[in-house]
Amino acid sequence: xxxxxLLFAGFGLLAVVAGMLAVTSGRVVHxxxxxxxxxxxxxxxxxxxxxxxxxxxxVLIYVGAIVVLVLVALMLTRSPIQASGTASVPGxxxxxxAVIAAGTAGLVAVVLWPLAxxxxxxxxxxxxxxxxxxxxxxxxxxxxxxxxxLVALVGALAVWRRSATPGAAPGSGAGADRS
Amino acid sequence: MIHLHGPxxxxxxxxxxxLYGALSRRNAIxxxxxxxxxxxxxxxxxxxxxxxxxxxLSAGGTLALFVITxxxxxxSVALAVILAAHAQRGTIDLDQGSPDGPELGQRS
Numbered sequence: 586x587x588x589x590x591l592l593f594a595g596f597g598l599l600a601v602v603a604g605m606l607a608v609t610s611g612r613v614v615h616x617x618x619x620x621x622x623x624x625x626x627x628x629x630x631x632x633x634x635x636x637x638x639x640x641x642x643x644v645l646i647y648v649g650a651i652v653v654l655v656l657v658a659l660m661l662t663r664s665p666i667q668a669s670g671t672a673s674v675p676g677x678x679x680x681x682x683a684v685i686a687a688g689t690a691g692l693v694a695v696v697l698w699p700l701a702x703x704x705x706x707x708x709x710x711x712x713x714x715x716x717x718x719x720x721x722x723x724x725x726x727x728x729x730x731x732x733x734x735l736v737a738l739v740g741a742l743a744v745w746r747r748s749a750t751p752g753a754a755p756g757s758g759a760g761a762d763r764s
Numbered sequence: 765m766i767h768l769h770g771p772x773x774x775x776x777x778x779x780x781x782x783l784y785g786a787l788s789r790r791n792a793i794x795x796x797x798x799x800x801x802x803x804x805x806x807x808x809x810x811x812x813x814x815x816x817x818x819x820x821l822s823a824g825g826t827l828a829l830f831v832i833t834x835x836x837x838x839x840s841v842a843l844a845v846i847l848a849a850h851a852q853r854g855t856i857d858l859d860q861g862s863p864d865g866p867e868l869g870q871r872s
Contacts, residue, residue, distance in 0.1 A: 589766040597774040604778060604801050608785030613794060620797050627804045630774065634766075634815040639828050643807075646832050651800065651839045658793050658843045662850045673788050674859065682787035690780025694773060697809075701768035708817025710825040718822035719829070730833050737837035741844035748848035 587704060593633045600626035611668040617656045624648050635709025638716075771812035778805030792846045792856040796839060803835050 600623050607619035624647045631640035673679060719727060778801050785798025807828045814824015850856050 587765045587767070590770055593766065593770045593774075597770060597777075600774065600804075601777045601781065604781040604785075607801070608781055608789070608794075608798055613791055616794055616797055620800065623801065624804060627778075627808060630771075630808060631811050634771075634812055636811045636815050636825055636828075639807075639811050639825050642829055642832055646836055647800075647804070651836055654839055654843055655793055655797065658847060661847060662793065662856050664791060664793070672791060672794065674790055679788045682784050685787060686780040686784035689783050690776045693779050694776035697772045697776070698769075701772055704765040704767050705816055707766045707815055709815050710811070710819075710822065715822045715825045719826050722821050723826045723830075726830060730830060734833065734837050737841050741840045744841070744844040744848050748851045 589633055589707060593630055596626045596629035596633060599623075600630065609673070611672050612666065613659055613664045613669075613672055614656065614666060616672070617652060617659055620655070621648055621652050624652065635707060637710075638712040639710060768812065771808055775805045775809040775812075778802065778808065790857050790859045792849070792858055793843070795858070796842055796846075800835060800839070803831055807831050 603619045603623035603626060607616045607623055610616040610619060624643065628640045628643040628648070631637075631643060674682070782798045782801030782803075782805060785801060786795050787798075789795050789798065810824045810828045810831065812824075813819070814822065814828070819825075846856055
């Protein structure tokens with residue numbers, strides 16, 4: 586066990602515990618907040634692996650934008666603040682879900698375990714080299730992702746506008762010209 | 765020097781926990797929380813593969829950034845759909861059927 590192993594294990598344990606609390610908590614807002622802790626712990630794991638740019642982007646976008654969106658949506662849908670027994674499905678389905686989840690996790694671990702051998706040097710992900718490759722080798726997927734984000738933005742707005750105008754008949758086109 | 769057992773176990777655990785969350789939650793937004801955990805597990809595996817120094821094209825780091833971007837786009841569209849469903853039905857409880865019957869998008 587090297588020191589990097591111990592650091593990674595610490596952050597990993599935090600991520601696993603926070604993740605379990607996020608998926609089992611009876612209060613929905615607490616589940617969102619435990620997701621913040623889990624994703625921050627994953628960013629800590631990235632720092633242990635010396636991938637600073639990915640860790641910063643994770644904190645900025647995953648924690649800073651996605652979880653904020655989740656919490657705002659929880660508020661807009663008037664989710665209950667107090668502990669509620671109706672946050673998860675009833676007993677037998679939950680056991681079945683746990684069995685399926687444990688099976689999947691076991692499958693992933695068993696398939697990947699032979700790849701782990703003795704200790705390997707951790708070179709990290711250099712931000713300069715990553716930036717060169719991102720705009721060099723990966724420039725086409727990068728630009729397509731920009732288009733994807735634009736499409737997602739317009740699509741989300743269109744879905745919201747269609748539902749906000751109750752008289753909109755299906756197939757009447759974009760509701761953008763009714764204001 | 766790092767052993768790869770840690771990242772592999774963490775990725776498997778996050779995938780399993782996220783899958784449990786996606787399967788066992790009644791609130792549609794909490795299902796999304798589970799899906800985010802699965803994506804985080806996959807990104808951990810990508811970044812740990814990319815940080816070993818064998819990655820000549822920076823595929824590990826780049827694909828992790830792409831996963832984060834796609835997750836952001838997916839969450840925004842999914843939340844828009846969930847909010848629209850809430851506006852139409854008044855609830856986002858996945859265990860309750862639609863009040864108008866099984867057809868979607870019909871208003872009585």
